[in-house]
Amino acid sequence: MSTPAIDCEHVTHRYGDFTAIDDLSLTVGVGETMGLLGPNGAGKTTLVRLLTTLTPVQHGQVGIFGLDAGRRTMDIRQNLGYVPQQLSIESALTGRQNVDLFARLYDVPRRERRARVDDALEAMQLLDVADRLAKTYSGGMVRRLELAQALVNRP
Known part of the structure; x- marks a missing residue:
């Protein structure tokens, strides 16, 4: 079996007393398509930020193409393209x-x-x-x- 594109095991992420992600385990194979659906506060944005290494993993394991998101952040970022929901351009630059x-x-x-x-x-x-x-x-x-x-x- 090939290395999954995304491999999350028992991921939990909290903001103070609020639990955004609670014991999530998820595997997405190479070439598969996945969608994140849920109401506001369901943890969708938090999960994307964990997968893109923009937020550190608090509890559990997150792997991207076999790379540990807690230890190999730059290696992962070099292999991802990410367009955030909020605008990410600096209008004062060209x-x-x-x-x-x-x-x-x-x-x-x-x-x-x-x-x-x-x-x-x-x-x-x-x-x-x-x-x-x-x-x-x-x-x-x-x-x-x-x-x-x-x-x-x-x-």
């Missing part, structure tokens, strides 16, 4: 600067960074406006810029 910032956060090697930023912007059809401030972008352009940020590390 589109290029926004994508470059994510390239640095994903630890894209310096010698590859410029080409990767341009490739991501081109893939989202933003290369021609890359040097404009992000605050001048339309709503659709902002969402494409966020996709470019998620793709710059070639997940």
Whole structure:
């Protein structure tokens, strides 16, 4: 059997007295599609933040393609593309600067960074406006810029 894409075992996460995730065990195989459904406060966002290593694992085990989310955060981040629900662009930066910032956060090697930023912007059809401030972008352009940020590390 191959290594699962996602493997959670007995995951619990609390915010003070509030339990957002309570003893969750979940396995998602490579190539499978999974959806998270539930009411507000059900722990969906918390789980996504755990899977993307943006929130540390408190209790249990979280594995992404066989990598321990508690110990291999940068290795996991280099292999994921993540577009958060809330806007993640900095409007005072250009589109290029926004994508470059994510390239640095994903630890894209310096010698590859410029080409990767341009490739991501081109893939989202933003290369021609890359040097404009992000605050001048339309709503659709902002969402494409966020996709470019998620793709710059070639997940």
